[in-house]
Amino acid sequence: MKLNKTFLLLILISTIISAQNYSIFGIVKSDSIISGVQVYIEENNEIASTNTQGKFNFQKLSKGKYNLLFNHIGFKSKNIIVEINESDVQIEVTLEPNTIELSEAIVISSRKETAIRDLSLSLEYIGEAEIQKSSKITISDLLKNESGISVVRDAPWATTINVRGLSKQNLVYLIDGSRIETSTNLAAGLSLFNLNDIENIEIIKSGGSSLYGSGATGGIINILTKQVELRNHLFVKSQIINSYNSVNNGYNNYVNLKLGDSFWGLKLSGAFRRADDTKIPSGKLSNSSFNDEGINASFLLSPMDNVNFIFDYQKFNAFDVGIPGGDPFTSSASAKYKSAKRNLYNATIELNNIAKYLLKAKIKYYNQVISRSVEVRPNQLVKSNPQADHFTNGILLQTDWYLVKENYLITGIDIWQREYNGLRTVTNRSKNIITVDKPVPDSKFRNLGVYAKDDLSLINNKLLLSLSIRYDLINILNDKTLNPLYVIKNGEKSYPVNKLASFEESDVMNNSISGGLGIIYKLTPKLDLITNYAYNFRSPSLEERFQYIDLGGIIYLGNPQLKPEESFYFDAGIRVWEKDLQVNFNTFGNVFNNLVVDNSFIPDSIYMKKNVGKAFLYGFDFRVDYNFYKNISAYLNTSFVRGRDIKMESDLSEIPPLHGIIGFTITIKNYLSCEISANISADQNKVGSDENRTPGFTYFDFSISTEKFNYGLTNISLSVGIENIFNRKYREHLSTYRGINLFEPGRNIFAKLIIELE
Numbered sequence: 001m002k003l004n005k006t007f008l009l010l011i012l013i014s015t016i017i018s019a020q021n022y023s024i025f026g027i028v029k030s031d032s033i034i035s036g037v038q039v040y041i042e043e044n045n046e047i048a049s050t051n052t053q054g055k056f057n058f059q060k061l062s063k064g065k066y067n068l069l070f071n072h073i074g075f076k077s078k079n080i081i082v083e084i085n086e087s088d089v090q091i092e093v094t095l096e097p098n099t100i101e102l103s104e105a106i107v108i109s110s111r112k113e114t115a116i117r118d119l120s121l122s123l124e125y126i127g128e129a130e131i132q133k134s135s136k137i138t139i140s141d142l143l144k145n146e147s148g149i150s151v152v153r154d155a156p157w158a159t160t161i162n163v164r165g166l167s168k169q170n171l172v173y174l175i176d177g178s179r180i181e182t183s184t185n186l187a188a189g190l191s192l193f194n195l196n197d198i199e200n201i202e203i204i205k206s207g208g209s210s211l212y213g214s215g216a217t218g219g220i221i222n223i224l225t226k227q228v229e230l231r232n233h234l235f236v237k238s239q240i241i242n243s244y245n246s247v248n249n250g251y252n253n254y255v256n257l258k259l260g261d262s263f264w265g266l267k268l269s270g271a272f273r274r275a276d277d278t279k280i281p282s283g284k285l286s287n288s289s290f291n292d293e294g295i296n297a298s299f300l301l302s303p304m305d306n307v308n309f310i311f312d313y314q315k316f317n318a319f320d321v322g323i324p325g326g327d328p329f330t331s332s333a334s335a336k337y338k339s340a341k342r343n344l345y346n347a348t349i350e351l352n353n354i355a356k357y358l359l360k361a362k363i364k365y366y367n368q369v370i371s372r373s374v375e376v377r378p379n380q381l382v383k384s385n386p387q388a389d390h391f392t393n394g395i396l397l398q399t400d401w402y403l404v405k406e407n408y409l410i411t412g413i414d415i416w417q418r419e420y421n422g423l424r425t426v427t428n429r430s431k432n433i434i435t436v437d438k439p440v441p442d443s444k445f446r447n448l449g450v451y452a453k454d455d456l457s458l459i460n461n462k463l464l465l466s467l468s469i470r471y472d473l474i475n476i477l478n479d480k481t482l483n484p485l486y487v488i489k490n491g492e493k494s495y496p497v498n499k500l501a502s503f504e505e506s507d508v509m510n511n512s513i514s515g516g517l518g519i520i521y522k523l524t525p526k527l528d529l530i531t532n533y534a535y536n537f538r539s540p541s542l543e544e545r546f547q548y549i550d551l552g553g554i555i556y557l558g559n560p561q562l563k564p565e566e567s568f569y570f571d572a573g574i575r576v577w578e579k580d581l582q583v584n585f586n587t588f589g590n591v592f593n594n595l596v597v598d599n600s601f602i603p604d605s606i607y608m609k610k611n612v613g614k615a616f617l618y619g620f621d622f623r624v625d626y627n628f629y630k631n632i633s634a635y636l637n638t639s640f641v642r643g644r645d646i647k648m649e650s651d652l653s654e655i656p657p658l659h660g661i662i663g664f665t666i667t668i669k670n671y672l673s674c675e676i677s678a679n680i681s682a683d684q685n686k687v688g689s690d691e692n693r694t695p696g697f698t699y700f701d702f703s704i705s706t707e708k709f710n711y712g713l714t715n716i717s718l719s720v721g722i723e724n725i726f727n728r729k730y731r732e733h734l735s736t737y738r739g740i741n742l743f744e745p746g747r748n749i750f751a752k753l754i755i756e757l758e
């Protein structure tokens with residue numbers, strides 16, 4: 001009996017020992033630590049990613065051999081065989097850098113880090129190198145040379161973009177993943193940033209409601225500012241950028257400071273710009289000067305493995321900004337932004353390698369306030385001062401699941417609210433009257449979205465599928481408003497009985513399910529076939545529902561009875577990724593039900609928002625880059641879109657013309673790069689009934705830029721060039737310049753100096 005007990009005890013001890021768990025952990029680095037490396041164990045289908053300190057850890061492993069695969073964009077993949085015997089195993093892995101082609105650049109607008117080649121969505125990507133060489137004033141000016149994108153301009157400073165015929169309210173704008181919600185009556189949504197503080201820009205040129213909800217029927221613009229850095233030692237680095245543009249005697253000064261180690265990082269930056277009136281071929285674009293300034297601060301804390309806390313603050317202020325354009329103003333009116341401000345607070349918690357299948361979790365809160373104060377003088381005796389505050393609060397919770405090697409699942413909850421508070425004061429000196437009203441009632445737009453996205457890799461990674469779905473519940477509320485609020489005449493306040501416009505209190509609910517399917521088939525290692533299908537949804541904005549704008553010119557009225565827009569989007573294309581040749585061709589169609597447009601209620605006098613029964617936008621984008629001889633490359637991009645009101649059998653307004661760019665780049669001994677390009681636009685004669693035709697044009701640009709020259713602890717680079725070399729007089733079709741100020745900037749000589757200290 002005693003022998004049996006001893007035997008059973010030995011068996012139990014042996015079982016416990018054999019079931020003991022072990023770990024494989026370590027660090028991945030190159031010249032410095034590398035975060036975000038995917039580490040995959042083939043034997044038990046486990047995956048982890050390195051944290052901000054480059055560390056990874058697999059636990060609860062039994063004895064035996066394991067094959068670890070290390071992958072990260074920009075580095076060569078690496079396989080390592082690790083054997084567990086009697087203890088945990090610690091390893092250090094060094095990855096070899098690899099040349100990053102455009103197809104391998106990482107983008108995040110699809111809700112997860114994805115190489116461009118593995119993204120089916122039609123996308124334009126502007127990297128830091130291109131931004132640093134540019135002399136452009138605004139993001140829109142930088143993007144307008146990309147296929148399928150056109151600039152919408154009220155002033156040299158006040159701009160936004162049009163993507164494949166859709167603009168403003170049909171696009172979702174993001175800054176570091178936080179929504180930018182503001183009025184779209186004047187084009188300034190993409191002007192509240194300093195380009196020098198931007199790391200890259202991603203533009204999805206297709207409907208993205210299944211990813212970002214209402215408003216993304218035309219696309220998504222995601223602006224990413226320069227990020228905090230972590231290294232495996234204490235470091236300090238700084239960057240100084242100074243630039244000058246002759247066309248407006250404009251100066252742009254920027255400074256950036258980064259410091260930290262492997263556990264914390266800090267980034268501080270500041271910028272100031274000033275510019276006089278812009279020169280045009282016929283003289284000066286009057287009332288086009290501007291001033292702006294901004295500061296950004298970011299802090300990252302990584303107190304333990306796989307846990308990050310990120311805090312961001314951004315402040316931007318523009319003042320005395322001339323507005324020579326803008327449809328609501330009369331041609332003789334003088335208009336300017338007295339101030340345009342943006343303040344953003346952002347806090348994020350990131351958790352990595354939470355469980356076997358749960359790779360990441362992120363919770364983010366942001367608060368953004370955009371305040372705009374406009375001064376309009378229709379004549380010498382009348383002054384109007386519209387002003388408004390746009391408050392946006394949002395919470396995002398997202399989880400990333402790696403179920404099997406070929407299946408990456410994302411789930412999330414996206415809650416945000418935009419609140420509007422505005423007022424307008426009109427002073428009439430000739431009658432000694434001050435009138436106060438509300439162009440838009442105090443109102444709120446609330447959105448609750450739940451989404452999921454599943455990326456599948458099939459047939460040995462030759463077929464990539466991306467399926468996405470989102471449910472949105474939207475609540476729109478507004479206060480009862482009677483206009484004018486009150487009138488002050490000869491110093492006495494009174495409340496008029498006969499109101500000129502009114503908004504009854506309302507509480508409206510919208511809801512929708514949006515979906516998307518993207519397919520990539522890799523016909524060969526260098527040739528892809530792509531197609532996308534999506535159902536998109538947009539609930540009309542606060543301004544579209546409630547606005548009452550009378551600035552002495554055309555009157556714009558909202559329509560509380562507007563129905564939500566629906567769109568059915570599809571595209572198909574081909575991509576070539578050869579070393580010396582890259583081709584991207586995409587053809588698309590977008591069918592809208594209830595597209596919201598401005599309807600000419602009284603021609604050239606009163607416009608009211610209305611739903612078009614059905615509209616169809618279709619066209620194509622094409623881009624080719626060809627390194628045809630040693631250090632000489634050529635590029636060509638062109639795009640076309642046509643918009644039709646199917647019910648009325650007429651052309652839609654605000655559709656850009658056929659447009660293209662052809663250019664050549666020559667690299668001299670890897671130190672100097674020269675570029676010359678021709679920007680070509682066709683006539684736009686397919687216009688709406690209330691829209692003027694625009695003649696075609698061609699202008700030429702030339703630039704020279706250097707690579708970084710190292711002098712001890714200092715790196716210096718320089719860019720110089722001439723834009724619109726022959727001072728061509730031309731007009732962008734989507735420009736709203738008024739009166740005699742119809743033309744784009746003339747010849748511009750620019751210089752940009754970048755100094756980096758480390």
